[in-house]
Amino acid sequence: MAVTDQAIEKIKEMIVSGTLSPGARLPNEADLSEQLGLSRSSLREAVRALTAMRILVAKQGDGTYVSGLEPHLLLEAMTFAADVSHGHTARQLLQVRRLLEPQAAALAAGLLSGDQLAALRTILDRSEQAATIEEFIELDVEFHRTIADAVGNPVLSTLLGILSTHTQRLRIVRGTILQPPAGGTPAPSAREQAHREHETIWRALVARDATLAAGASAVHVAAVEDWLASGSTHDPAVLAGITP
Structure with missing residues (x-):
């Protein structure tokens, strides 16, 4: 040593x-x-x-x-490692996120206040109108953070923030267009699809439906895993990242 x-x-x-x-x-x-x-x-x-x-x-x-x-402060040191993750390591981080985030959404369904739900609605409306990818990502981070923070466990909030950092999200949303089927029309961009999935999560939270919130969140993260596994994009920098 x-x-x-x-x-x-x-x-x-x-x-x-x-x-x-x-x-x-x-x-x-x-x-x-x-x-x-x-x-x-x-x-x-x-x-x-x-x-x-x-x-x-x-x-x-x-x-x-x-x-x-405090554990959540010590965990923040892992953020850099998550930011620079590529390939197999990025997918491993995403798998851990898929284990945690649906459960956080399920717990939040019963804990989010009316004000927090209204704040989430405002975030979604602003993200739909976002003029730049950077602005969209900032709002996306805020959306997921608001849900995680509602659980009241700073360790969980920090872990979820690390598993999908601002840098990772920006990487893939900036350049990803899902490949269209043969003879078909282009599929939605990563940004458009992410926004639709966020809307589904929000509706489940408003309904206080923990099962539906967990399912919508799991679908959201699983879609990213599919993109990375199938190589839907040919941009290496995008393939190395993780979407919102």
Whole structure:
């Protein structure tokens, strides 16, 4: 194991054992390096890595602290990995999303307030009129986030946000046109189809029908899996991504 990795493990052990609790300030560099039997350079590298993972928080002029260690904040560090996922990895992320998102929609069906349902309706109306793909994606993110947040579990909200990031959605919606059947007319664009599926999800939520909401959400995610599996688009950048 590399020296920096050893340093990371030793600091994590201090946190797991309770020697360093959430919100605690780390000892100064000289004392901590001596305590752990590490060089200062190795300790600095470890602190930088743990800060990037949101395990530690650097406060300028005040030292380094253990973060609150809230799971949803720690999970945010995975967003970059999701953004750059391609091919098989992207499909694996999508499979996990298909397991979680229908259940979130089912739970939300019984929890969304009247104001939240009205907000979802406004989002859908705005997305239908969106002038750019970027605007559509922003509204799409807001639509799915509103549903997930209604469940009241920030870990679930964060996981679903990671499994389908803004970057992933933009990739495929920007360029995807489903291939038309032989002699047929062009199929809807990814944007048009996504909007129709969002409408179906919204109607199920308004009806407070958890089963229908879960089914509509599952169909929505499964359609993306079909696009990726069949190679409906020939744009490699699109094939690497995940739609809304």
